[in-house]
Amino acid sequence: MSESAIVSVAITEWVEAGHPTPLLIDRLTEVAVRALREAKMRPGELDAIITNTTSIPFDNPSYITTSAQHFAHRLAEKIGTHGVQCINVCAACASASISFAVADAMIKTGSLRKVLVAGVDNSPRGFYLPGQSVLDPDPAAAAIKVIGATNPAYWAMWARRRAYEMGKPVESIKELMALVKEIHSEYGARNPYARYKKVFSAKEVLNSPVVCDPLHLYMICATSSGGGAAVITDNETAKKITDKPVKIAASTVGSSVYGEPMPRLRVFSSLGGDKAKKPFTEWRKPIEEAYKLAGITAEDIDILECHDTSCFHTINWIDQVMGWEREETDKLIRERQIRHDGKLPVNLSGGTASFGEAVMSQAFMMIHELFRQLRGEAQERQVKKNLKIGACTAYGAYGAYGCIILEKGW
Amino acid sequence: MKKEVPIMDGLFEWPSENPRLIGSKCPRCGSIQFPKSNVCNNPDCDHSVNVEECFLSTEGTLYTYTIHAYSLREPFQYHKAPYIIGAVELPEGLIVVGRLKVSDEKMLRIGMKMKLKIDKLYEDDENVYLTYFFEPVM
Numbered sequence: 001m002s003e004s005a006i007v008s009v010a011i012t013e014w015v016e017a018g019h020p021t022p023l024l025i026d027r028l029t030e031v032a033v034r035a036l037r038e039a040k041m042r043p044g045e046l047d048a049i050i051t052n053t054t055s056i057p058f059d060n061p062s063y064i065t066t067s068a069q070h071f072a073h074r075l076a077e078k079i080g081t082h083g084v085q086c087i088n089v090c091a092a093c094a095s096a097s098i099s100f101a102v103a104d105a106m107i108k109t110g111s112l113r114k115v116l117v118a119g120v121d122n123s124p125r126g127f128y129l130p131g132q133s134v135l136d137p138d139p140a141a142a143a144i145k146v147i148g149a150t151n152p153a154y155w156a157m158w159a160r161r162r163a164y165e166m167g168k169p170v171e172s173i174k175e176l177m178a179l180v181k182e183i184h185s186e187y188g189a190r191n192p193y194a195r196y197k198k199v200f201s202a203k204e205v206l207n208s209p210v211v212c213d214p215l216h217l218y219m220i221c222a223t224s225s226g227g228g229a230a231v232i233t234d235n236e237t238a239k240k241i242t243d244k245p246v247k248i249a250a251s252t253v254g255s256s257v258y259g260e261p262m263p264r265l266r267v268f269s270s271l272g273g274d275k276a277k278k279p280f281t282e283w284r285k286p287i288e289e290a291y292k293l294a295g296i297t298a299e300d301i302d303i304l305e306c307h308d309t310s311c312f313h314t315i316n317w318i319d320q321v322m323g324w325e326r327e328e329t330d331k332l333i334r335e336r337q338i339r340h341d342g343k344l345p346v347n348l349s350g351g352t353a354s355f356g357e358a359v360m361s362q363a364f365m366m367i368h369e370l371f372r373q374l375r376g377e378a379q380e381r382q383v384k385k386n387l388k389i390g391a392c393t394a395y396g397a398y399g400a401y402g403c404i405i406l407e408k409g410w
Numbered sequence: 411m412k413k414e415v416p417i418m419d420g421l422f423e424w425p426s427e428n429p430r431l432i433g434s435k436c437p438r439c440g441s442i443q444f445p446k447s448n449v450c451n452n453p454d455c456d457h458s459v460n461v462e463e464c465f466l467s468t469e470g471t472l473y474t475y476t477i478h479a480y481s482l483r484e485p486f487q488y489h490k491a492p493y494i495i496g497a498v499e500l501p502e503g504l505i506v507v508g509r510l511k512v513s514d515e516k517m518l519r520i521g522m523k524m525k526l527k528i529d530k531l532y533e534d535d536e537n538v539y540l541t542y543f544f545e546p547v548m
Contacts, residue, residue: 158474212476
């Protein structure tokens with residue numbers, strides 16, 4: 001089996017969602033070309049182009065939006081190929097992460113050597129309102145219609161339950177989430193690609209309007225437009241291209257797990273009683289698999305980038321990545337040990353808290369941050385300690401999860 | 411007189427004196443689902459027989475909840491803030507997400523007993539649209 005490595009990553013600036021310009025295909029080609037330039041690679045050398053599909057809303061039920069779901073093919077046509085494997089990956093907000101997993105698996109089996117992974121998205125604005133197609137009126141996906149359960153409603157219910165299980169008042173997790181936002185925003189302000197540069201205080205966050213109690217407005221990410229591209233190759237090729245290749249030690253894909261008690265996004269029910277597993281089992285599973293593949297344990301993780309669509313997510317991801325008692329996570333955050341000089345730096349990109357969510361392309365900003373951090377190129381955000389291994393965790397609706405472990409390859 | 415119409419067919423018995431949520435149960439492994447499905451969802455079941463429709467318990471305990479402070483935009487503008495969403499754990503081992511109905515949100519406690527109530531979600535010129543709620547057992 002071959003090893004795989006990232007040789008270049010480029011991302012766009014994350015901007016306000018919901019505008020048709022600049023054209024997404026233009027942003028995609030520009031960022032793809034930047035990644036190819038950094039890799040000193042021509043499009044004709046590529047074996048495959050793998051893109052994530054998008055969350056772009058259907059404007060009219062009479063028209064099919066096939067174009068937005070075929071960015072790999074459109075990108076290939078725009079940058080030119082001699083014939084390349086084009087694959088479009090769909091896994092809700094975890095899509096880009098799963099694109100990496102597909103590329104990684106294809107390279108590790110030896111079937112491909114040079115892959116461009118890319119994607120851009122332009123989110124719907126405001127609460128995501130999942131449309132029911134007349135051709136796919138799935139009753140299991142109608143929670144918004146029947147009970148008005150938006151995504152933040154589920155996150156808020158998870159947060160309240162965590163506080164309850166820890167025997168704490170809900171105010172304790174509220175304060176913790178506000179502190180997470182304060183710390184993430186400090187790093188967003190230092191990231192030229194982040195949409196939001198304002199540094200928030202925890203007090204300002206707690207003074208923002210409540211959206212879904214205990215979640216306040218500034219604890220929930222905005223919806224944005226953005227994306228990125230990365231060139232991934234086998235390790236031998238990578239070493240010829242760069243003296244600082246970043247190895248993909250593991251890239252795993254998760255799904256819903258039978259027995260998960262915590263109601264995942266958009267569902268009407270989950271399993272309780274004796275049959276229920278530990279809460280968030282399905283978040284943890286791809287992480288455990290990634291550790292096994294990479295031959296590491298949680299203690300080996302030097303830096304984490306996690307998909308924080310709300311500040312509760314950061315807390316829960318630390319719980320799941322570390323696999324320790326939840327109190328340890330609270331202590332880590334309260335002592336501000338998730339900063340660049342802390343024990344476990346988390347979301348030094350500024351996180352989705354500072355970028356907003358470009359739904360299906362979101363993992364690019366996390367991968368970009370880990371790539372730059374491991375190579376010592378993160379400038380004002382650079383971690384103080386010596387880094388070897390970083391983890392990226394992604395999650396989305398329908399039980400879509402991904403975990404990527406990156407390692408210094410030199 | 412306006413007609414009372416469930417917001418979605420197949421979720422609960424209606425019309426009925428004592429309506430219950432409608433689920434499905436696998437006769438083979440006993441796995442219960444809500445809403446009802448056409449197949450068993452247990453990965454370790456041999457799926458050798460078809461699932462059957464079943465009715466869920468009307469009482470359970472509050473697992474978690476949130477107060478939704480923002481109204482939704484069209485076409486879901488009838489979800490007017492503030493409204494409460496919660497998850498209720500039923501004795502058959504299912505946690506059901508639904509709307510909560512309570513006179514004072516401050517009385518909500520995780521673990522408290524809740525019971526099913528079918529009630530008005532909203533109305534238009536022709537119909538009153540019904541959905542399922544859980545309310546505290548007094």
